[in-house]
Amino acid sequence: MLREVLDIIEILDSPKVDGEIVGKFFTEEGAENIVVKEIREELNSTHVIRILIPGTQGKASNGEFPTLGIIGMAGGVGAYPEFTGLVSDADGVITALAAALKLIRMKKRGVSLKGDVIVATHVTPRAKLIPHEPVPFVGSPISVPRLVRELVDPEMDAILSIDTTRGNRVINVKGIAITPTVKEGWILKVPEALLDILQNVTGKVPAVVPITMQDITPYGTGVYHINSMMQPATVTSAPVVGVALTAEVPVPGCATGATDVYSIEQAVRFCIEVAKEFTSGRIQFYDEEEYKLLVRLYGKMSVLQKGEQ
Numbered sequence: 001m002l003r004e005v006l007d008i009i010e011i012l013d014s015p016k017v018d019g020e021i022v023g024k025f026f027t028e029e030g031a032e033n034i035v036v037k038e039i040r041e042e043l044n045s046t047h048v049i050r051i052l053i054p055g056t057q058g059k060a061s062n063g064e065f066p067t068l069g070i071i072g073m074a075g076g077v078g079a080y081p082e083f084t085g086l087v088s089d090a091d092g093v094i095t096a097l098a099a100a101l102k103l104i105r106m107k108k109r110g111v112s113l114k115g116d117v118i119v120a121t122h123v124t125p126r127a128k129l130i131p132h133e134p135v136p137f138v139g140s141p142i143s144v145p146r147l148v149r150e151l152v153d154p155e156m157d158a159i160l161s162i163d164t165t166r167g168n169r170v171i172n173v174k175g176i177a178i179t180p181t182v183k184e185g186w187i188l189k190v191p192e193a194l195l196d197i198l199q200n201v202t203g204k205v206p207a208v209v210p211i212t213m214q215d216i217t218p219y220g221t222g223v224y225h226i227n228s229m230m231q232p233a234t235v236t237s238a239p240v241v242g243v244a245l246t247a248e249v250p251v252p253g254c255a256t257g258a259t260d261v262y263s264i265e266q267a268v269r270f271c272i273e274v275a276k277e278f279t280s281g282r283i284q285f286y287d288e289e290e291y292k293l294l295v296r297l298y299g300k301m302s303v304l305q306k307g308e309q
Helices: 002-010 019-029 090-107 143-149 190-200 261-279 288-298
Strands: 032-042 044-053 066-070 117-123 128-130 136-138 158-164 175-178 241-248
Touching: 002 019, 002 090, 002 190, 002 241, 002 261, 019 044, 019 090, 019 117, 032 143, 044 090, 044 143, 066 143, 066 261, 090 117, 090 158, 090 241, 090 261, 117 143, 128 175, 175 190, 175 261, 241 261
Parallel strands: 066 117, 066 158, 158 241
Antiparallel strands: 032 044, 044 117, 128 136, 175 241
């Protein structure tokens, strides 16, 4: 997937990039179902991009196969004028858009998945810096709770939420890692099927991000979050798994020169392989019967999805 990664980086690495430019590129590539929407909040704005890649028997074609959501989380792809170039925080956006580009190019070659895939992210080159320990982050120009409501589509039956996750000391491997499944406030077991795919893609022992209860609560509550990776889980009943771009040392989200194309390429391959398996119905993100048992034994945990929205 390296060609797709490099193509997306070339587009995003500009202080003038916006959703319209990205949308035009995807239209020229053959995307038939793309929506670009400007979201404003006071004096700030960003462009939300949603791309539907229909499957042969997906819901968009009145079929019954499930829909996978791939969401690229980020504060922004750049922090101009303070910093020049793509910031570390851009990797989630790059990964999501490169995955969409690969699926579109596969479809043009006659290779379609059974179910649909919806890719959503947002593009802004002028994100703000926000304090965070142990290193500063790049903050979204609009509130994160509002942003995730724009990114999560009710048609998504399961979600991969991709985010740069280098600004911490708890996941200290270079490459990519995944989280346990989060569903309606419950942190569930890590899906074995996704560990298998991660292992196949990286050729290494799969790494898992140790998320906490704080990480799955909405932004705006005042509690610490490792980053925004798990925020889509606060606005949906669909199971969510985070896909983290990681490093051995804490790297600020505003750092330039931190984009590792090979880690991103692995993340794209992981997303594509999960899309193949999930939209065909061969794998699930959680054990439905065990989830029902947990709820029956201990009750619902959806209170953790609530916050200052």
